[in-house]
Amino acid sequence: MEAGKLIHRVTIQTPTRDESAVSGRVKETFSDTATVWAQVKPRSASRREIGAQEIGMATHDISMRYTPDLVEGCRLKFGTRIFRLIGPPINVDERNIELRMAVIEDVQPAA
Numbered sequence: 001m002e003a004g005k006l007i008h009r010v011t012i013q014t015p016t017r018d019e020s021a022v023s024g025r026v027k028e029t030f031s032d033t034a035t036v037w038a039q040v041k042p043r044s045a046s047r048r049e050i051g052a053q054e055i056g057m058a059t060h061d062i063s064m065r066y067t068p069d070l071v072e073g074c075r076l077k078f079g080t081r082i083f084r085l086i087g088p089p090i091n092v093d094e095r096n097i098e099l100r101m102a103v104i105e106d107v108q109p110a111a
Contacts, residue, residue: 001065001098006037010062011077012069030075038064040078043102056107059086066096081105 013030020027045058060083062076072088083103092098 001063001092003037005039006064008038008040008078009035010038010040010064010083011035012067013075013077014069015073015075032077033074034067034069036064036067038062038076045107058105058107060103060105061100062103063098063100066091066099070099070101076103 012033012035014033016029016031018027018029019025039062041061041063043059043061045056047054047056049055062083064070070089072085074085076083076085083105086102086104089099089101092100
């Protein structure tokens with residue numbers, strides 16, 4: 001892993017699920033766990049229609065140094081943008097040196 005390519009600061013966010021005692025509904029919230037250097041590379045972009053609304057989607061590849069803080073279910077925050085993992089992070093060569101992951105970003109239409 002080349003340190004010079006890790007030029008983006010991303011925050012790992014861990015989910016917490018709380019069930020309402022009144023309604024029984026589960027609410028998922030995220031809390032910041034760690035901020036790390038990463039490489040964020042765009043991969044593709046598309047648009048899809050959901051009901052009467054058109055939603056943009058962008059996929060990216062993100063690489064970072066290995067950390068046990070990042071597990072499936074976490075998400076990454078890059079500035080104001082939120083990326084959801086598509087599957088578990090890949091521990092490259094199982095050496096605990098580098099993590100790679102495919103992520104998806106929901107792009108909201110401009111107001």
